Amino acid sequence: MKAVQYDTYGDSDVLKIVQIDAPHAGPGQIRIVVHAAGVNPLDWKLRAGKMRDFFPVDFPSGVGAEAAGIVDEVGDGVSGTAVGDAVFGLAVRRTAMAEKAVLTSWTHKPDGMPFEVAGALSIVAESATRILDLIAIKAGETLVVAGAAGGVGSAVVQLARHRGVTVIGTASEAKHEYLRKLGAIPTTYEPGLPARVREIAPQGVDAALDLAGAGVIPDLIEIVRDPARVLSIADITAPKHGARVTTSQSERPEVALSDVARLYTEGAFDLHIERVFPIEQIAQAQEISATGRVAGKLVVRVA
Numbered sequence: 009m010k011a012v013q014y015d016t017y018g019d020s021d022v023l024k025i026v027q028i029d030a031p032h033a034g035p036g037q038i039r040i041v042v043h044a045a046g047v048n049p050l051d052w053k054l055r056a057g058k059m060r061d062f063f064p065v066d067f068p069s070g071v072g073a074e075a076a077g078i079v080d081e082v083g084d085g086v087s088g089t090a091v092g093d094a095v096f097g098l099a100v101r102r103t104a105m106a107e108k109a110v111l112t113s114w115t116h117k118p119d120g121m122p123f124e125v126a127g128a129l130s131i132v133a134e135s136a137t138r139i140l141d142l143i144a145i146k147a148g149e150t151l152v153v154a155g156a157a158g159g160v161g162s163a164v165v166q167l168a169r170h171r172g173v174t175v176i177g178t179a180s181e182a183k184h185e186y187l188r189k190l191g192a193i194p195t196t197y198e199p200g201l202p203a204r205v206r207e208i209a210p211q212g213v214d215a216a217l218d219l220a221g222a223g224v225i226p227d228l229i230e231i232v233r234d235p236a237r238v239l240s241i242a243d244i245t246a247p248k249h250g251a252r253v254t255t256s257q258s259e260r261p262e263v264a265l266s267d268v269a270r271l272y273t274e275g276a277f278d279l280h281i282e283r284v285f286p287i288e289q290i291a292q293a294q295e296i297s298a299t300g301r302v303a304g305k306l307v308v309r310v311a
């Protein structure tokens with residue numbers, strides 16, 4: 009089968025389309041014919057060697073953490089999913105960008121959901137649900153989200169709004185209308201964030217999430233006043249300031265995936281797809297992801 013691989017750290021030109029044997033579904037896994045696979049910042053960070061001290065890559069390495077498609081093989085012990093079902097989910101480490109991929113967690117794709125949306129949904133659904141649970145945000149509370157217009161931010165804002173939370177989100181001014189449509193009160197991320205947030209929420213802020221990793225933790229602690237309710241997914245120095253960082257997926261990601269699929273069906277959740285690339289343009293897709301300017305998600309169309 010066709011797959012994206014690279015065999016050394018480097019720029020996007022190390023990415024190649026190669027022919028390899030298709031993988032098989034192990035116990036508790038399924039294999040899909042991939043229709044679409046989401047592009048995530050981790051893909052290019054791993055490829056560029058930026059994570060080599062924490063997550064070294066074994067070469068040759070595949071690419072991609074999430075995909076949507078049609079089930080064509082079901083592993084031992086799997087129930088409730090059959091060959092021919094349309095699903096989306098998390099792939100075995102870095103293998104999603106291929107004609108066939110093995111999924112470890114998945115849920116059924118709602119009928120009306122395009123494969124492009126489904127293919128890009130798993131990472132943001134799992135991450136957003138996990139971090140909202142970790143900071144234990146409740147209805148009636150106010151949340152600041154730094155980096156609210158990206159993939160994870162787009163999901164966090166909508167899921168927090170659905171939980172009855174007021175959300176103040178940072179983004180560049182061009183993306184403020186996008187944030188308003190998602191249900192957040194936008195502000196910029198220039199210096200002076202605590203003062204701007206005080207104006208928007210004079211009653212105070214209960215918790216804050218850092219999704220941009222742009223050195224904003226001290227500001228977020230000043231805003232929330234309780235470091236235990238400041239959490240980052242992108243800044244490993246957060247604990248130095250007394251805040252928390254999370255990097256590991258939850259134990260049962262499929263719960264978040266099926267919750268978000270249900271909200272999509274109810275019209276309470278959507279995912280903006282900024283651009284769809286053919287698999288041959290994976291290098292360009294990763295370069296655009298690496299600009300850090302994407303609203304919502306980028307997707308690669310495989311079949």
Ligand SMILES: NC(=O)c1ccc[n+]([C@@H]2O[C@H](COP(=O)([O-])OP(=O)(O)OC[C@H]3O[C@@H](n4cnc5c(N)ncnc54)[C@H](OP(=O)(O)O)[C@@H]3O)[C@@H](O)[C@H]2O)c1
Pocket residue numbers: 048049050131135154155156157158159160161178179180181183197219220221222240241242254255256257297300301302303304305
């Ligand atoms: N720890 C985990 O479990 C986990 C899980 C998923 C993702 N992540 C990490 O979390 C980060 C976010 O992921 P993502 O998929 O949401 O990324 P993304 O889609 O690439 O995020 C792009 C967004 O970031 C915004 N942004 C860039 N610099 C900013 C700044 N200084 N302040 C506020 N917003 C800024 C951009 O808005 P503007 O264009 O308006 O600047 C853009 O909309 C990445 O570093 C990713 O690797 C970690």
